[in-house]
Amino acid sequence: MAFDTMIGAYIINSSKDTYTISELAQEYLNLNVKAVEELTGKGKNFTLYRDMQPDVLSKTVGIYPYVINKVSRKIDGLFKENNQEQLYYDIELPLVRALADMEYYGFKVNVNALVEFSKELQEKIDVVTKEIYTLAGEEFNINSPKQLGVILFEKLGLPVIKKTKTGYSTDAEVLDELSDRHEIVEKILEYRQLVKLKSTYAEGLLAVINPHTGKIHSSFNQTVTVTGRISSTEPNLQNIPIKLEMGRKVRKVFIPSNENYQLLDADYSQIELRVLAHITDDENMINAFLNNEDIHTSTAASVFGIPKEEVTPIMRSRAKAVNFGIVYGIGDFSLAKDLKISRKEARMYIDSYLDRYPNVKRYMHDIVEEGKEKGFVTTMFKRRRYLPELKSRNFNIRSFGERIAMNTPIQGSAADIIKIAMVKVHGELKKRKLKSRLILQVHDELIVEVFKEEKEEVEKILSEGMQNAVSLKVPLVVEVKSGNNWYETK
């Protein structure tokens, strides 16, 4: 591919909502060009080019080729200024074909199993609904947070833990705290889980199965996320349940195209923390990864100042929360909430962590300063995100900007790395004329539908392609699993 203005403009500024030619012409050429929609109309007024007058077309979209060429040259000049040519030409543009092939090839679904799953869910919903009505003493719309709030907090007199802009909060966090006080609460949680599964994952997926292919052909968007990740829509295949067993069963309906194929699922182990170790060059963290240690146990040992052998499950779990917090741009307030401890205690954990990982401390400080000076932060491969929030006089907005400054290089570099791996794996499968296909990416994992006779070869292409996507100061560890459906690849 020669050039794509939409992706090009996204590389220049990933924070925009749309990247239409009209908009780009205005921004980069100071040129007023009508939007395509203004010419064709939309909805019921939509008109095909072939039904429009030639002279109208020539005066309007007729100039698009010219504008596209000018915008392309302009953006290409900016790539040179920003040192983003590798990112654009070697990563993003080749990725277009990999994503297009993933969309076209699709992910096969066991329709009958999905229909059965849907029925099973409905039966469970019916049972739980009746139980809820009985416990409430009346019928109401459980799906309405407003009506549910009235039942829980007015009729049943449960304590109000949290409020939203519009009334009582009834989210899972609140309900968890109330679960000991009334039987109805856990039924509500169960109801919510079941309804989500039925509507989004059973009926939702059934509605987008292509009747000709029997497959789901998701759209993978390359210009949506501010950090460089790709997104998936219609349907979103990047948030298929896995944490709770009931939801995880959805994965059983995702199968190979036919009996000659299997699924391979390869995921990066702790890629974000490995990226952090690399970027900060923190000796303590790098050593943990070099020694192939469990990073959360290692963090717990460091923070609590004890040998790894003496780390308890609770200590490990707290260290894990701190590691998450570090990746997201930590604050004592949020960590306290997450761990249900005091803010002071959370502050102690964070300070202790930063004492034990001094280069991480310096990085967190420096990256915010860099963001303020330059107006943006960058990833390992020069992806850029502008941070106007850092200049805000509003404390909350400014703090948000600081967390973005800390998180974006980490999340974004991980996105760069898996994109490189995708281009390599996709290219290698094509070059060797293999029947196996890359069919999905879920931020730190790649799923390949593998032709059984090619399994050994493709497993090597996949794991080595991912491990060697880049060379970091720590190894990139990849775990590959196989199965006859997505559920089995665990």
Add this chain to the structure above:
DNA sequence: GCATGATGC
């Protein structure tokens, strides 16, 4: 169209 709450990494 916005708010809420579910799901994922």
Add this chain to the structure above:
DNA sequence: AGCATCATGC
């Protein structure tokens, strides 16, 4: 708490 998408109510 960083990044997303989808269904539902109002």
